[in-house]
Amino acid sequence: xxxxxxxxxxxxxxxxxxxxxxxxxxxxxxxxxxxxxxxxxxxxxxxxxxxxxxxxxxxxxxxxxxxxxxxxxxxxxxxxxxxxxxxxxxxxxxxxxxxxxxxxxxxxxxxxxxxxxxxxxxxxxxxxxxxxxxxxxxxxxxxxxxxxxxxxxxxxxxxxxxxxxxxxxxxxxxxxxxxxxxxxxxxxxxxxxxxxxxxxxxxxxxxxxxxxxxxxxxxxxxxxxxxxxxxxxxxxxxxxxxxxxxxxxxxxxxxxxxxxxxxxxxxxxxxx
Ligand SMILES: [Zn+2]
Numbered sequence: 245x246x247x248x249x250x251x252x253x254x255x256x257x258x259x260x261x262x263x264x265x266x267x268x269x270x271x272x273x274x275x276x277x278x279x280x281x282x283x284x285x286x287x288x289x290x291x292x293x294x295x296x297x298x299x300x301x302x303x304x305x306x307x308x309x310x311x312x313x314x315x316x317x318x319x320x321x322x323x324x325x326x327x328x329x330x331x332x333x334x335x336x337x338x339x340x341x342x343x344x345x346x347x348x349x350x351x352x353x354x355x356x357x358x359x360x361x362x363x364x365x366x367x368x369x370x371x372x373x374x375x376x377x378x379x380x381x382x383x384x385x386x387x388x389x390x391x392x393x394x395x396x397x398x399x400x401x402x403x404x405x406x407x408x409x410x411x412x413x414x415x416x417x418x419x420x421x422x423x424x425x426x427x428x429x430x431x432x433x434x435x436x437x438x439x440x441x442x443x444x445x446x447x448x449x450x451x452x453x454x455x456x457x458x459x460x461x462x463x464x465x466x467x468x469x470x471x472x473x474x475x476x477x478x479x480x481x482x483x484x485x486x487x488x489x490x491x492x493x494x495x496x497x498x499x500x501x502x503x504x505x506x507x508x509x510x511x512x513x514x515x516x
Pocket of ligand 1: 300301304367424425426
């Protein structure tokens, strides 16, 4: 039995959930190097757009499972109309438009490595400090395709990053963008020391609701990521949430504990 969360599991759970909740609108933003569809979904009828992204790194597919758990519970509340943490689900549905791309790197999941099928670390492949990161890459001894941390030949050289960037450019602005990784129980904000309006206030609220620490990543992780690009490109807040603790890949048996720890933050992220 596979103890990790696969692309097939994601697709079948999404199909099931969309059958139960026809208000979920499904689409495909593009395809991976190996031709796997990259699903995206949308729910809610409001004007305030939010974006949640999982599994940039193949060993972190527990983040896709986490987003599916959140989506499933959220849909349950839309149906039952039961309040959650004092939040009225009807208010969420009427004022928010929630987008999710639960698994950006299905090939990495299948191949059991952080990078995509071309050996590119997708979360270093965005156009934000790409040249600066190339210097760090050299210092790390990375000169070409690798299981992790190789940024690729050029920003957005990969079909997965091309797909998500096109999607974001077409639909922006998102009030907030949240991208989920493992591990460390930390929250990163801003880009290269710059924080857009409201960025710190919301980061502190996310930290308070989750018990995670709001901090900055180590230098090698601070360039070329989706959060960095979004902040740089749109001057709006974006966050990297480093879920759980331990060693990657975190086993799926840790999903419940991680979800319970983040549940309050996830629901509040809808109204911040
Ligand atoms: Zn990661």
